[in-house]
Amino acid sequence: MILSDYLNILSMGDEEARALGINAAAIRFTLIVFATLISGLTVVVGGIIGWVGLVIPHISRIIAGPDNRILLPVTAILGAAYLLVADDIARLLFSVEIPIGIVTSLVGIPFFALVLKKAGKGWN
Amino acid sequence: MKLIEAENVTFAYFGKTVLENISMSVGKGEIVSLLGPNGSGKTTLLKVLLGIYLPRKGRVLLEGLPIRTLKPKEIAAKIAYVPQVHRLAFAYTVLDIVLMGRTPHKPFFSRYTKEDREISLYVMEKLSIFHLKDRSYTRISGGERQLTLIARSLAQGANILMMDEPESGLDYGNQIRLLERITELAEEGYTFIQSTHFPDHALWTASRVLMLREGKIAADGKPYDVINEDTISELYNISVNVLPFNEHLKVCIPAALGR
Numbered sequence: 001m002i003l004s005d006y007l008n009i010l011s012m013g014d015e016e017a018r019a020l021g022i023n024a025a026a027i028r029f030t031l032i033v034f035a036t037l038i039s040g041l042t043v044v045v046g047g048i049i050g051w052v053g054l055v056i057p058h059i060s061r062i063i064a065g066p067d068n069r070i071l072l073p074v075t076a077i078l079g080a081a082y083l084l085v086a087d088d089i090a091r092l093l094f095s096v097e098i099p100i101g102i103v104t105s106l107v108g109i110p111f112f113a114l115v116l117k118k119a120g121k122g123w124n
Numbered sequence: 125m126k127l128i129e130a131e132n133v134t135f136a137y138f139g140k141t142v143l144e145n146i147s148m149s150v151g152k153g154e155i156v157s158l159l160g161p162n163g164s165g166k167t168t169l170l171k172v173l174l175g176i177y178l179p180r181k182g183r184v185l186l187e188g189l190p191i192r193t194l195k196p197k198e199i200a201a202k203i204a205y206v207p208q209v210h211r212l213a214f215a216y217t218v219l220d221i222v223l224m225g226r227t228p229h230k231p232f233f234s235r236y237t238k239e240d241r242e243i244s245l246y247v248m249e250k251l252s253i254f255h256l257k258d259r260s261y262t263r264i265s266g267g268e269r270q271l272t273l274i275a276r277s278l279a280q281g282a283n284i285l286m287m288d289e290p291e292s293g294l295d296y297g298n299q300i301r302l303l304e305r306i307t308e309l310a311e312e313g314y315t316f317i318q319s320t321h322f323p324d325h326a327l328w329t330a331s332r333v334l335m336l337r338e339g340k341i342a343a344d345g346k347p348y349d350v351i352n353e354d355t356i357s358e359l360y361n362i363s364v365n366v367l368p369f370n371e372h373l374k375v376c377i378p379a380a381l382g383r
Contacts, residue, residue, distance in 0.1 A: 002233050005224075005236070008220070011214055012212070012224070015176055018174075019174055019203070019205030019286075021195075021197040021200025021201070021227055022196060022200075022228075066214030066215055
């Protein structure tokens with residue numbers, strides 16, 4: 001989140017970023033290292049839960065717009081809330097606890113199909 | 125004093141020579157127009173001068189210092205790049221785009237300050253796009269986008285603006301208004317290096333014309349000395365008439381259409 005200003009600039013393209021005084025390659029490398037580290041740690045703790053990272057950022061982009069300064073925190077909160085709800089469903093819907101990955105997939109796959117349909121039109 | 129200088133610059137992409145032995149220099153307040161057919165190396169020359177591409181031979185000097193020894197931040201404080209008007213996928217507001225120009229001036233981990241915002245709003249006021257500040261960049265016209273990108277360059281504090289075909293994609297009125305803006309800013313001391321496809325635009329606004337042909341400088345001089353029937357036909361392989369409109373202005377008319 002500290003680097004979200006730079007993330008915004010990277011979305012303009014590498015050469016423009018460079019002309020704005022930014023070392024695009026170095027920033028991208030840093031961001032990827034941290035993102036990998038964070039998601040790696042999350043999987044270690046939570047296990048494999050699919051269709052969250054694919055769905056939530058799209059929803060939050062619709063809500064918050066493209067500015068990473070707002071988008072990143074919104075995504076984090078939304079993702080956490082979504083997982084909490086999915087977890088409740090997984091534990092309570094049946095007398096046996098079903099894996100949470102099943103719940104997220106059931107919601108995520110139809111949603112992703114919708115997003116794919118919309119994808120050609122661009123974001124507003 | 126020369127702001128920016130190229131000394132015997134040669135540049136190649138994947139073994140294909142794009143620029144060959146280019147030497148040129150630009151002083152304060154000049155408007156330099158780069159003319160040349162597609163693929164003659166105009167854009168590449170701009171990027172070499174910006175320090176984005178490093179030349180294979182020769183060097184580029186920015187205020188006397190070799191550009192390859194300068195950090196991107198140091199270059200960005202002096203030279204700004206105004207790309208061809210682009211369509212962004214993401215809908216940033218106009219103010220956000222202009223604010224990006226303040227990046228070289230802020231410490232790495234800090235946010236844009238109030239002062240950054242004030243500078244951005246000031247340059248937007250100056251280019252009369254203040255009213256667009258909260259509009260989405262994807263929903264304004266091509267001319268307004270071009271002004272937004274120029275505002276970003278001014279916010280960046282750069283006094284050299286590199287523009288790659290700034291008039292492309294603009295309607296006739298916006299092209300002329302853009303040329304007027306550029307002339308005004310040059311009078312204030314800003315320096316422009318721009319590639320263009322219109323000899324007329326070079327005749328009307330440039331203080332210097334640089335003609336590029338197959339990566340070499342074909343001509344370098346004042347527009348009225350350099351742009352004439354012979355050089356244009358040699359450059360573009362069409363015949364034209366360059367006619368005086370009055371003592372200050374000349375126009376370039378394709379000969380085949382004038383009969």
